[in-house]
Amino acid sequence: MSIPTIVVERLNKTFGHRQVLEDVSFEITPGDIVALIGPSGSGKSTLMRHLVGLTCCNRHTGGRVSLLGREVQASGRIKRASRGQRCRVGYIFQQFNLVNRLSVLTNVLIGQLGRMPRLRALSGRFSQEEKQRALECLARVGLEGMAYQRANTLSGGQQQRVAIARVLMQDADVILADEPIASLDPRSAREVMEILQRIHAEDGRTVVITLHQVDIARRYCHRAIALKDGRLYFDGKTSELTDARLSTLYENAGLDELRSGAQPDLPSPTREPAHAQPAVAAHV
């Protein structure tokens, strides 16, 4: 067996007094498509942010994350990495995180910044081939006709597809998608999932997707990792996710959300203070 693409070892994270992740460990092999599931507030998004080094784990518990054989963080310290190393991992956010005032094409071209010579990246002079490739990436997500529009004129589903095109532009070996469909309508959600699955199948990328719809996880992913209250609850084939296991996974979840007053679809603010974003995009 080859080296695992993603290694997570004994990851612990507390925000204030709340333990959000507790001794989470797993490995993901190259070319796999994995769903990360669990009720809201179970620590899925926090875990994803750890994988790319947007969030740092606790200092004294010796947690470690490595991606593609490179250590991302260890014992609460983010390891420095060159642009070339970092651009091998693509990340998709629930809120798309495009730059609204830039055109769709520029947003896709941003995926190239990590691979360009520094001076050209800073001045934003993209070559003709790069623009051509960005258009091809847009074509793969079915948005070639919208390249010159401003990103914020697109619907939520379209913006998420632009975000995927940006990851394609990056030519990332690993794609991490954090709740990519949580703020989309069912049709856009299906399109986004199909595109992600197609990228996995055609390009052989390793894909990790956090989801809170178990049926979608079953339909698109081979393997599921489930978190419950920050602890690893299940790690195996999606076909082994029995109804009994799921009802235990989601038991009390609804009640907890009622008590904390959080919306079931949005990340609860106490759990994810690092990227508090007020509004779901207006066009959804």
Place this chain on the structure above:
Amino acid sequence: MSTQTQLSGISMPPKRSWTTLALWGLGLAVLAWSWQGVEMQPSLLFTNASNMATLAGDFFPPALGNLDHYIDQMLVTIQIAVWGTLLAILVAIPASLLCSENLVPWWVYQPVRRLMDATRAINELVFAMLFVVAVGLGPFAGTLALFVHTTGVLAKLFSEAVEAAEAGPMEGIRVTGAGRIEEIIFGLIPQVLPLWISVSLYRFESNIRSATVLGMVGGGGIGVALWETMRGFQYAETATIMLVIIVAVTSLDMASQLVRKRFI
């Protein structure tokens, strides 16, 4: 009150608490205290009404003999404002990034902020007097004075926009593997640019107004003529200068408002 409380079942905040009353009292006390401090005597306006009338009479009719000279001086004033503002914008951009909490650690933003506070605290007239000593009388001293003071103002306003910018788009760029500076150029600047332009244009307008008095301390521009005619009690000339200033400031305000509308 009590029925409302019972109906909603949630305790309502009391309508007027002691602290609000105390704050009102404090506010009124400050007003009374300041009234004394500034020796406010509205009655003087009436008892000395004849003086006021004579003074106002001296302004009319405005003397138009030197109009060309005043217009030339007004153009110099505008040129001072143009360069003072432009230099300030160029320095304020990096300075504002260095005093934004969301971009740099505290040991960077604290000292930079204090430096900017200092340049803002000193009025441009004071800077003009200092620069007159350093570079001599004339518009260059005035330009430098505007530049230094405006840098402090713009750095604060720019950095407020930066701190209010959304973190999401910047994170989106960070995870593509781009460097920190690319993240700022592509993720941050597009977000704050409209506000930066608007604030800069506003500062340009107010710099034109400030530049009209810089000449009084030797900083060049129309202020020199303004000061001299007033000192010589040539109020008819002063009236012409004031008209020139009003026309220039108003038309540039309107022009910059048009530009601003295009960007927002």
